[in-house]
Amino acid sequence: MNLSRRHVLVGAAAGALARPASVLAQEPRRRVLRIAHLTDVHVQPEKRAGEGMAAAFVHAQNQKERPDLILTGGDLVMDAFGATKERTKTQWDLWQRTLKDCLATPVEHCIGNHDVWNWPRDGGEPERGKRWAMDALSLEKPYRSFERAGWKFLVLDSTFPRGTGYVAKLDDEQFEWLSGELAATPKSTPVLVLSHIPILAACAYFDGDNEKDGDWKVPGAWMHIDARRIVKLFHKPGNVKVALSGHIHLLDRVDYLGTTYLCNGAVCGGWWGGNYQECEPGYAMVNLYADGTFDSEYVTYGWKAEG
Ligand SMILES: [Fe+2]
Numbered sequence: 001m002n003l004s005r006r007h008v009l010v011g012a013a014a015g016a017l018a019r020p021a022s023v024l025a026q027e028p029r030r031r032v033l034r035i036a037h038l039t040d041v042h043v044q045p046e047k048r049a050g051e052g053m054a055a056a057f058v059h060a061q062n063q064k065e066r067p068d069l070i071l072t073g074g075d076l077v078m079d080a081f082g083a084t085k086e087r088t089k090t091q092w093d094l095w096q097r098t099l100k101d102c103l104a105t106p107v108e109h110c111i112g113n114h115d116v117w118n119w120p121r122d123g124g125e126p127e128r129g130k131r132w133a134m135d136a137l138s139l140e141k142p143y144r145s146f147e148r149a150g151w152k153f154l155v156l157d158s159t160f161p162r163g164t165g166y167v168a169k170l171d172d173e174q175f176e177w178l179s180g181e182l183a184a185t186p187k188s189t190p191v192l193v194l195s196h197i198p199i200l201a202a203c204a205y206f207d208g209d210n211e212k213d214g215d216w217k218v219p220g221a222w223m224h225i226d227a228r229r230i231v232k233l234f235h236k237p238g239n240v241k242v243a244l245s246g247h248i249h250l251l252d253r254v255d256y257l258g259t260t261y262l263c264n265g266a267v268c269g270g271w272w273g274g275n276y277q278e279c280e281p282g283y284a285m286v287n288l289y290a291d292g293t294f295d296s297e298y299v300t301y302g303w304k305a306e307g
């Protein structure tokens with residue numbers, strides 16, 4: 001009996017090995033995580049933005065296949081960068097109230113340039129810079145890593161001061177951290193990167209008259225000015241599968257050196273006035289699979305601007 005059982009087991013194993021590659025290739029991928037990526041909400045009391053924010057979050061969570069995780073992509077409030085303390089408080093209060101009312105899914109946040117308070121004017125307030133946003137979003141650091149469902153997540157902080165404005169980059173400390181995180185991650189673990197400002201994007205070319213002088217010029221505030229060293233860093237291990245961003249309010253996909261860079265539109269569209277260029281207000285649903293692959297779809301939620 002033992003012999004025959006062993007025979008059956010050996011036979012079954014041999015059968016599995018003998019299955020042709022074409023059959024194995026047809027086996028479905030195993031989805032391990034479904035993510036809603038909602039970026040550039042720009043919530044404010046005007047333009048029914050609170051209502052729009054709630055509509056987008058509810059729409060994402062009511063998908064037939066619900067998300068396991070929500071990633072926000074920065075520019076969560078309309079603008080704190082040049083705003084007064086009172087105006088900034090109004091916007092963060094609205095963000096927190098709306099989120100509390102309509103969130104039933106785990107969430108991880110990313111900070112955008114418009115979430116940074118009052119850089120142009122140094123009044124010495126402790127909440128100045130990223131502190132207020134970090135407090136409002138319950139973040140200990142503006143960049144961090146975590147693991148979920150066998151994937152590693154690296155959340156970046158893209159915004160650094162330049163003059164009275166900002167530039168998109170990682171400072172040396174954050175770049176060292178990122179290098180260390182990737183070095184410590186097994187090559188077999190797929191990695192998802194989340195930043196507010198795109199590391200690499202095609203749509204950044206079309207945001208403004210960037211060719212008006214006869215040469216293409218993409219501002220360092222539109223796309224990471226340090227993209228060259230980041231792209232090289234990602235290329236080395238080969239397991240950085242996808243990098244999500246927002247900021248431009250346009251939608252694109254760039255495949256470069258083994259990483260896919262997705263710029264995922266904007267919940268607010270053109271700051272709640274309707275579409276931004278060809279891009280409708282929306283968010284992305286991203287599926288992550290056990291084999292390190294992913295797919296992504298941009299979903300509109302029927303937002304209509306005030307007439
Ligand atoms: Fe934005």
